[in-house]
Amino acid sequence: MTKLICPECQRENEGERIYCHSCGARLDRSGLATRKDAPEGTKQAHQRLQRMFDPHRGRLRKMFFAVCKLILSACLASVILQMVMPLDLPPPPKVLGLAPQINFDLEKANLYHHPVQLQYAQDQVDAYLAYTLKSKKSSLDKPGLSFQRAMVGLGEGTCTITVERALFGYSLYQRTSYQVSLAGGKIAASNKACWIGRLPIHPAIMRYSDLLFADVWSALSRERKLVAQMGGIELHDGSVILTARQ
Numbered sequence: 001m002t003k004l005i006c007p008e009c010q011r012e013n014e015g016e017r018i019y020c021h022s023c024g025a026r027l028d029r030s031g032l033a034t035r036k037d038a039p040e041g042t043k044q045a046h047q048r049l050q051r052m053f054d055p056h057r058g059r060l061r062k063m064f065f066a067v068c069k070l071i072l073s074a075c076l077a078s079v080i081l082q083m084v085m086p087l088d089l090p091p092p093p094k095v096l097g098l099a100p101q102i103n104f105d106l107e108k109a110n111l112y113h114h115p116v117q118l119q120y121a122q123d124q125v126d127a128y129l130a131y132t133l134k135s136k137k138s139s140l141d142k143p144g145l146s147f148q149r150a151m152v153g154l155g156e157g158t159c160t161i162t163v164e165r166a167l168f169g170y171s172l173y174q175r176t177s178y179q180v181s182l183a184g185g186k187i188a189a190s191n192k193a194c195w196i197g198r199l200p201i202h203p204a205i206m207r208y209s210d211l212l213f214a215d216v217w218s219a220l221s222r223e224r225k226l227v228a229q230m231g232g233i234e235l236h237d238g239s240v241i242l243t244a245r246q
Contacts, residue, residue, distance in 0.1 A: 004029065082199035087173050089162065092149055093127040100124045103132075106226035109244040118242040125240065126151045129220075136219045144168070150216055157181065157235050158192070163216055173197050174212045180235055187233050 003012040004027045006020040013021050020027060102125070105118050120128075129150050133140065140147035146166040153160035160177040174196055178189040194201040194209035201209060210217065217224065227233070231245035 079199060083197040084170070084172065085198050086171060087162070087175075087198065089151070089164075089173075093123055093130055100128045102128045103223055103226065106223070106230070106242070109242070110226060110229045113244045113246060116244055116246075118244075120240055122152060122154045122238045122240075125154075132223075133216075133219055140215050140219060142215075145172075153177075154235055154240055155237055159189070159235055159240075161213065161216075163213060176209050176213060180233060182232055185231070187228055187230060 002015040004015060004017060005012060006023060006025055006027060008025040009020060009023045011020055011022040013027055017027060018029070019025065100120065102118075102120065109115060109118055129152070133147070133150055137147055142165075144167060148164040148166050148171065150161065150163050153162065157179060158177055159180055160175060162173060162175045165172050165174075175194065176191060177193040179192045180187065180189045182188070191206055191209060194206050194212075196212075227242065229245070230242045232243035234241040234243075
């Protein structure tokens with residue numbers, strides 16, 4: 001059988017090859033037309049094809065794809081685990097007597113500009129949310145998802161909203177964090193972070209995070225309008241101060 005010698009690395013290559021099996025250089029096939037070789041036997045042809053297809057290369061390819069599948073499976077499992085892991089949250093607030101009537105306080109402050117300032121602790125806001133959203137639970141429940149509670153986390157200039165839902169008894173959490181400020185005499189809130197469970201949401205899709213809270217915002221539409229009518233807001237660790245317009 002005719003062999004082609006590579007001009008670069010001097011490796012012998014099968015006559016069917018165009019490029020060198022070793023270095024990839026183009027082979028000189030000009031002399032093949034004048035050569036006549038003895039007929040090739042079946043065994044020789046089988047050995048030549050085995051060398052051409054290189055079974056070692058096939059095993060490496062299979063191993064590469066197996067490793068890729070393993071890495072992708074591990075990444076997917078990690079994402080799901082981050083989404084379903086429970087958060088370290090305080091227990092639901094225990095409301096002793098009547099819950100804080102924050103909505104009535106806001107209406108009074110907007111209508112009569114008195115009291116000038118309203119101050120609430122974080123647990124008071126959580127107690128109000130628990131009391132208010134309890135009566136609207138039917139509109140917050142989804143097929144397979146049962147609404148459990150909503151709570152706030154107050155920090156310096158930030159407000160984080162956490163919603164807990166239950167999927168067949170297992171708690172799932174959604175969180176979104178807002179930077180709250182006063183701009184042009186109006187209270188403005190800009191989304192700065194969002195999570196599903198412990199999994200952070202990419203900034204490119206963060207602007208759609210309000211869709212996860214659309215039912216909660218709808219249930220609290222009255223309170224949101226009343227807060228927007230106030231003249232100022234200050235957020236501190238564990239408390240909020242609202243100032244009426246003068």
